[in-house]
Amino acid sequence: MSLLKKILIGLAILIVIGTVANYGLSYWISRKLPNIIQSDKDMPYNISYTDLDIVLLKGNITVLNASLSPKDSTAQLKSGAYGQIEKIRIEHFSLWALLKNNKISVDNIIIDKPEIILYPEENKYNVKGDLVKPFKNTVFTETVEVNRGKFTLLDTTDNTKLKASNINMLFRNIKIDSTTIDDNLPVKYSSYSLKCDSLFYQAGKQYNITTQELNISDTAITVNNFKLTPEQSRMEFAQSIPKEKDQYRIEVNKIHIPDLLWGFVNDTLYVRTPLVDLTKVNAVIYRPKMAPDDLSVKKLYSQMLREIKFDLKTDTIKLNDSYVEYQEQQSYDKPAAKVMFSDFNATIKNIYSPINKTETPQTTLDVNCLFMKSSPLNVHWTFDITDKTDAFTIQGKLQNVKSSVIDPVAKPLMNITTTGDLKEIYFTFNGNRNNSNGDFAIRYDDLKVKLYKKDGKDKNKLMSAVGNLLVKNDSEGELKETEVSVERVKDKSVFNFLWRFLYEGLKKTLLPKIISGGD
Incomplete structure (x- = not known):
C-alpha cells in the first residue's frame, strides 16, 4: 500500500471518528446543558425549549422557543417570572469549562424576542436571590444582547404596574460568581446600553408615568416625551385626600443627562453628573384648599438636600422653554385661581448632598420668564445646604x-x-x-x-x-x-x-x- 493511500485512509478514519465524536458530544451536551441549571437546588425556574442545535466545532448553541416558569407556581396561582423567548444564541462556549467545572463560559449570548411577565410573589421579589444566586458558579460572558424584548410587571390584582416595549439591551463583560454575589451590584459588567420604544409605570396609587423613546447607558440618559399624569380627576383628588396636598401634571419634551456616573463605594450609592437638561417642561400644580390643613412642619430645600442619604452631585440643571402653572381652589363653588409662568428658563447650580464632599458651594437658582404670559420676571435664589439655620x-x-x-x-x-x-x-x-x-x-x-x-x-x-x-x-x-x-x-x-x-x-x-x- 502506498504512503499516499495510507494517509488518505488515516484521514478518513479521523474524519469519521471526529464526526461520531462531535455527534456524540453534541448529544451529550444537549442532555448535560439543561441539567447543569435544573439540578441546582437554588434554581427556582423550570426551563424548556422545542429545539436545541449545537455546533461543537464552532462552540455555538442555538435554543429555539424557550420557556421559563417558576418551579413552585401553579396555573391557578401564578407568581414570579414567566417567559417566552423566540431564540437564544450562545457563541463560542468553552467545552473545557463545561466538562471540568460545570460552568458555562461563552463569548456572546444573544436573546431574540423575549417576552417576560413578572407576577407578584408572596415574598418580595429579590434579584439576588431569585435570579443571580442560581448562576453564581455558572456564567461568564463577554456580551449579553437582547433584541426586541417585552417586559410586564403585574400587581396583586393582575393590573399592569410596569410595561416596556421593543427593548434592546447590550451588556459587556458580564461576570457572576461567588466573589460578586454579595456586592450591592451582584452582576459585574464593563458597560451597558438599553433602548425601548415606550415605557409605562404606575407610580403609586395616584400617578402614571409614560415615556416614548428611552435611551440609557452607563454614561448617559435620554428620555423623550416624559409624562407624569394623575389617575384621578381634580374633584376625585380633592375629595380623597385627608389633608391639603398638591396634585401634579408634568410633561417634558426631552430629558437629557449627557454624562452620568453612578455606582457604590462600599455600601454608599453615588450619583454624579455635570448636567441635567430639561426641554419644554409643562408643569401644572393644583392645590384644593377644601381639605383640612396639613399642619406638619415643611422642610426648606436646603434641609431636604442636607438629609439625602447618598452621595449626590449635580453641577447644573437647566429648564429650557418651559411653562409652570400653579392653581389654587378655595372652595368647590369657586374656580381655581391661576398663576402662570411662561417662556420659563432656569439654571440651577450645585445640587448636592453633603456626603463625601470637601467643598460646599452655594446652591443657586436663576429664573427668567413671563409672569401671567406678559410681565418679565427675573429671580435669583441662593442658599447653602450646610447652614443649619436654612x-x-x-x-x-x-x-x-x-x-x-x-x-x-x-x-x-x-x-x-x-x-x-x-x-x-x-x-x-x-x-x-x-x-x-x-x-x-x-x-x-x-x-x-x-x-x-x-x-x-x-x-x-x-x-x-x-x-x-x-x-x-x-x-x-x-x-x-x-x-x-x-x-x-x-x-x-x-x-x-x-x-x-x-x-x-x-x-x-x-x-x-x-x-x-x-x-
Missing part, C-alpha cells in the same frame, strides 16, 4: 404688570381687584427656617382698587373708597420703598413664605391698614 436669599424684579392680568389671581386669593399698571416691583427676601426680612419697592401708574367682602361676591364700598383715598394714582415716576419682615408659618411651603412677604410689601406701599380690614 438661611436663603431670593431677589426678584417684575415689570409691566397689567391689572387685567393679576385680577384673576388677586380676587379669589385676596378679595381685591385693581385698575392701572404696576410698572416695576423689586424685592430682596432674606429668610430662614423661622423668619424673614428684606426690602420691597414698587412703581405704578393710575392705580385704583376695589375690595370685596369675604364671600368674594359683593363689593366692600366703604373700604374701597377709603383705600382709594389713601392710594395715590401713581408713584410720580419714583419707587415707593419699604422694609418688610414676616414670621414663617412652618406648616406652609417656602412659596407661601415668599407670597406673604410680597403681600406685606404691597400692603405697606399701597394700602396701609386696608387689605387686612374687616367686612
Whole structure:
C-alpha cells in the first residue's frame, strides 16, 4: 500500500471518528446543558425549549422557543417570572469549562424576542436571590444582547404596574460568581446600553408615568416625551385626600443627562453628573384648599438636600422653554385661581448632598420668564445646604404688570381687584427656617382698587373708597420703598413664605391698614 493511500485512509478514519465524536458530544451536551441549571437546588425556574442545535466545532448553541416558569407556581396561582423567548444564541462556549467545572463560559449570548411577565410573589421579589444566586458558579460572558424584548410587571390584582416595549439591551463583560454575589451590584459588567420604544409605570396609587423613546447607558440618559399624569380627576383628588396636598401634571419634551456616573463605594450609592437638561417642561400644580390643613412642619430645600442619604452631585440643571402653572381652589363653588409662568428658563447650580464632599458651594437658582404670559420676571435664589439655620436669599424684579392680568389671581386669593399698571416691583427676601426680612419697592401708574367682602361676591364700598383715598394714582415716576419682615408659618411651603412677604410689601406701599380690614 502506498504512503499516499495510507494517509488518505488515516484521514478518513479521523474524519469519521471526529464526526461520531462531535455527534456524540453534541448529544451529550444537549442532555448535560439543561441539567447543569435544573439540578441546582437554588434554581427556582423550570426551563424548556422545542429545539436545541449545537455546533461543537464552532462552540455555538442555538435554543429555539424557550420557556421559563417558576418551579413552585401553579396555573391557578401564578407568581414570579414567566417567559417566552423566540431564540437564544450562545457563541463560542468553552467545552473545557463545561466538562471540568460545570460552568458555562461563552463569548456572546444573544436573546431574540423575549417576552417576560413578572407576577407578584408572596415574598418580595429579590434579584439576588431569585435570579443571580442560581448562576453564581455558572456564567461568564463577554456580551449579553437582547433584541426586541417585552417586559410586564403585574400587581396583586393582575393590573399592569410596569410595561416596556421593543427593548434592546447590550451588556459587556458580564461576570457572576461567588466573589460578586454579595456586592450591592451582584452582576459585574464593563458597560451597558438599553433602548425601548415606550415605557409605562404606575407610580403609586395616584400617578402614571409614560415615556416614548428611552435611551440609557452607563454614561448617559435620554428620555423623550416624559409624562407624569394623575389617575384621578381634580374633584376625585380633592375629595380623597385627608389633608391639603398638591396634585401634579408634568410633561417634558426631552430629558437629557449627557454624562452620568453612578455606582457604590462600599455600601454608599453615588450619583454624579455635570448636567441635567430639561426641554419644554409643562408643569401644572393644583392645590384644593377644601381639605383640612396639613399642619406638619415643611422642610426648606436646603434641609431636604442636607438629609439625602447618598452621595449626590449635580453641577447644573437647566429648564429650557418651559411653562409652570400653579392653581389654587378655595372652595368647590369657586374656580381655581391661576398663576402662570411662561417662556420659563432656569439654571440651577450645585445640587448636592453633603456626603463625601470637601467643598460646599452655594446652591443657586436663576429664573427668567413671563409672569401671567406678559410681565418679565427675573429671580435669583441662593442658599447653602450646610447652614443649619436654612438661611436663603431670593431677589426678584417684575415689570409691566397689567391689572387685567393679576385680577384673576388677586380676587379669589385676596378679595381685591385693581385698575392701572404696576410698572416695576423689586424685592430682596432674606429668610430662614423661622423668619424673614428684606426690602420691597414698587412703581405704578393710575392705580385704583376695589375690595370685596369675604364671600368674594359683593363689593366692600366703604373700604374701597377709603383705600382709594389713601392710594395715590401713581408713584410720580419714583419707587415707593419699604422694609418688610414676616414670621414663617412652618406648616406652609417656602412659596407661601415668599407670597406673604410680597403681600406685606404691597400692603405697606399701597394700602396701609386696608387689605387686612374687616367686612
